[in-house]
Amino acid sequence: MENNETERRELRVAFIGNPNCGKTTLFNAYTGANLKVANWPGVTVEKKEGSYKFQGQEFKLIDLPGIYSLTSYTMEERVSRMCILSDEVDVIVDVADASALERNLYLTLQLIELGKPVVMALNMMDIVEERGMEIDLHRMQEMLGIPVIPVSARKKTGLEQLMHAVLHHRDASARHRIEHHHKVGENAQLHAEYALVYSDGIEEEIARLENVFEDRYPDMTNRRWHAIKYLENDSDVMGEFPVESFDPESFESRMINEKYDFIEEVIAEVLVNRDEKSAMTDRIDRVLTHRIWGVPVFLGIMALVFALTFTVGDWLKGYFEAALEVFSDGVSGLLSAVGAGELITSLLVDGIIAGVGGILTFLPNIVILFIALAVLEDSGYMSRVAYVMDGLMGKIGLSGRAFIPMLLGFGCTVPAVMASRALEDKRDRLRTMFVTPFMSCSARLPVYVLLSQMFFGKWAGIAAFSMYVIGLFMAILVALIVSKCSKKYEEHTLLIELPEYKTPNPHTIFIYVWDKVKDYLTKAGTTIFLASIVLWFLLNFNQHGLVSDMGESFAAGIAKFLVPVMKPTGLGYWQIIVALISGIAAKEVVVSSMSVLYGVANISSAEGMAALSGALGSVGFTAVNAYAMMIFVLLYIPCVATLATIKRESGSVKFMLGTMAMQLLTAWIMSALVFNIASLIF
Template sequence: MPREITVCFIGNPNCGKTTLFNAYTGANLKVANWPGVTVERMEGAIQDHDMKIHLVDLPGTYSLTSYTMEEQVSRQFILSDQVDVIIDVVDASSLERSLYLTLQLLELNKPMVLALNMMDIIEKRGMEIDLHRLSELLGIPVVPVTARKKQGIHTLMHAACHQEEGQNSQVNHRPQAIQGEVIKRYAMEYDYNLESKISKIQSELVHKDPHILNPRWVAIKLLENDKEIKEKYSFDITELIDGDEDTRIINQKYDYIQAIIHEVLLGKKSKDELTDKIDRVVTHPVFGLLFFLLIMLLVFGLTFLLGDMLKGYVETFVDWMIQICTSGMETLHVSDWLIDLVTNGIIGGVGGILTFLPNIAILFLALAFLEDSGYMARVAYVMNDIMEHLGLSGRSFIPMVLGFGCTVPALMASRALESDKDRHRVMLVTPFFSCSAKLPVYILFSGLFFGEYATLAAYSMYIIGILVALIVAWLLHLKDKGKDINPLLIELPLYKMPSAYTIFIYVWDKVKDFLTKAGTTIFIASIIVWILMHVGFNGYTSDISTSFAAAIGNAIVPVMTPIGLGFWQICVALLAGLSAKEVVVSSTAVLFGISNINGIAGMQTLHTTLSSMGFTALNAYCLLLFCLLYVPCVASLGTIRKESGSIRYMFITMIFQILLAWVICFVVYQTGSIFLH
């Protein structure tokens, strides 16, 4: 029977830890939640000869002093007896910052390997790291890797397995001769005063519980006044405390790190790197914000331009599918209602959404490029001052920016915030950021009514969404004026040319999600809308005005008329859009009987029909605004319920967003009507 071990990956955010984890697991990945919290648990397994290796990717953390849910998860798992080997992933280009966590991990005295990632960046800088000397000083194997190129990964896992077997896990406690006698021995020894206190506390801990795990680490944490550790191991150490132990421990750790850096880092860093030059512009308080707006305008311009060039191929495929299905069913003498259901209901609804696939793919391609290049971290940095004036930590903008892709992971990212109040505020306003699901609605209706200004009309939705989110956050802050705000601590990674493979995997995952949604949620919604259109109180009907859909829509019309959306078909489409925002488009296609709604002929037909109903550019803009601001999809609501732990808060969010959307659309429509008339 093969032996089984558990290897966990831990490291700072943006150190390449997850890239390294994915290099081993590939598609053999299991995603679940850690017990008791909503933080994702990333697991995988590989086989190495007669050994089965379970791999766990822990959330990124800067230290074992935990503040956020993700940091707490990493700490609890690393302290447990479930871990056989720790792989500490360190960014070689930021060695000084990364080694702080390494020193904390070494104090646990567990089998451990240091994975020195991004060695290619060090080489490009003309620098070198003395790996042998670094290994000597830390007392553990040090393996150079380049995760995105999968270089060194086999050597790394081989070293981890050897550590578990105990072949290289012994700790060297002999004095280490380092210039200036800063470092006395490994594992790190503090000054005499601190060491005597640690020793006394450690002895007391072992006396009370002979089976205690990591007694030295616990003793150090008690001296650091760690709240969680103090609650768990409650005994009086007041007589040992002077009040500055935590500061002294931190300072001595950094002295240790400085000495290591002096010994192992060879060559000089260039004083004025490309990253520094670019950052002078993109992190500037004014120019940085303007640059971000310009970049987003460029992204959406390309999304429209390139998407329109490519959508013709999808349109041709959808038209071909309709022709094949129609002729096939007519040959088989299938009932007219079934032909209509398949062609106008299913293919018309699902196919209409599929024609937006090129736009969606291009949007995610651009977002992946910006994220992988290191730019998006700068956006959060630039927004920090604005967020603090609104009463939120600058860290709050990170989940909001993720909302441009999909609201669900953006809401889940709020768990990285330290304050529950911040988390709730961010969950309330994040849906105002335009997710990719709203893009088909923007493309369709801006293309129908705004002609050459279609890109600007759609782009304005993104800007308005950001402004509304920030204003709402500010209003919520007014009643808590003067409360402490957690400062932003964020790493600005080096700019790099994004990996084509990484971007491909990211875009492919998003495209798969989109296709899955088209084949499930949108498919089912299209059938339901078609049935509601063709069934009334007296059974099957060919007169749509007597259908259940018309009855439902007409019941909502009085409420929607003051905001310019008093058309029963539009009301039904918006109601159906609660399942997924793309369904607004597929439902519109089904409700107006258009098989290829994003094609030239389909758009002309829809424009003519809507115009004859009195639907103008002002109505279209209000529709875009309402789609931007009203309740997010069912999946997002479920995430709000799960992340907040309160179904009440989910309903408060729903009611607030519907009312806000209605009020803003009312102001825009009524004001616009006055000026236009």
């Protein structure tokens, strides 16, 4: 065996641990760009593999899904267990969050029971130090019988020591000496061999089963582990190795309790200056996750976010508008000076610069929104939101975990739809994909900012914020209707980790916001650029060539067919219809389109808005129409990228078309309702 081990060129190491323990950060620290992403066969659980070289040894690293235990309840657990038990893995690196040792040790004990070489990477040691705690690593190694290596994945410390430990502990028999200080029962010899020894009654049953396995399944390796799993009523093990004559009473809950008793023992001995779960976190959670106040507090926080978006964002927007104006005038002057034709000047200034530039001026608002979302995420609050909404989700027939993808929809619907993969039940996934587009994504924000500032004055922030509330309400309503129409509803439980609150890390927030800014700029330079050109063409040409009046263009011709259909919604204007149609490319293009349609160069400036509201007002477009338009933009067909993602994730064109039709209908009905009722009141 040892010769084979040394002869093997590649050592296969699996990284496993609880979610949010820094496992992937650690994995990425080793593999960098040398990684391959795929899916485990037949399931939607991601598989990451990478390579690494250390002291002349090639390593193949596998990043397994974050799991809390090795039972076989979820797909992630089954996949991880299958991988570890197979020949695919030589050594297991158990990545544990040192600041949440109690929770992480449960998985550690299960991994040790597997009988394969395990090395513990104790991550986030910097947080432990910040809290004034210390961990007696030497004692921990004695109690668990495995190497315990302190690392910080974020700061990239301890990485070589960890690989050194992996390299030198790949032989399962090379264990640490185990030393316990507790009283031993009849099975004293077991305490020298195993980290966790159960009570005498359970150990007798384990021994009995091991004897049965020895007779029945002589090729079985690690009989102890199989016996433990059998006593825990593990369906996979019982199915694979049936023992007809043996009908055990399930010891599962006793064994779980004994594991936790042992964990308490370990914690008591190794953790110095133990920090009882942060009192501050508990105090805050009493308010933020309150049964009644949790949801209003969430809405209040989101209202604050939008207030900031409008106040601070608008102040910064002024500078962007000024810069755009200078740039636009400059380009216009330059083109005139070099004798460029009128048409090309129109394309460049009225089409591209107006369209793309108009979008870029909203960048400050977008940045503020994402800074706020990043702060909420990094502080630990977003997990609370999912927890708080769980009860509500359950009542409307959605899994509690469905709110997490829906929450992502506040940023962008594409990753929100993708995140529905985390839901195991196909019906849940489809339902979540069906309603997620109602969550108002950041691309719609420029539309809300423009219309609300033009028509609602000091109430602009509230008008825009109401779109998010309405979107959430509509998502819940549609989900409820769908669930009532479904024949079967199963209860789901939500298992979610609530990390301790922490001060958001400025670097993390910067990276997150910078990514979003890059996305926004890329979109402006690609999709919006193209859409602006297409739109300019459709607005300036018809079958006879260049038109002097946009009302005779291709776009106007198409849109005018739809005017009677849209009249009941208060949006029966061909220009508005063109803008809405163009929004299917990307929602920001609605603003770009209006800029091009009404010939307003700097649409978000005070002058631009005055010109636009004047033009709209002259055809009877009032605040009521504006609000109806905001609702229409909120609820109607999502952008092409989202549609393509829905089609791919659902595997069905019919489902995608159904989503489109449902959203269009919902948008029409709601806009018509709001427009007609508001028209009676105001």
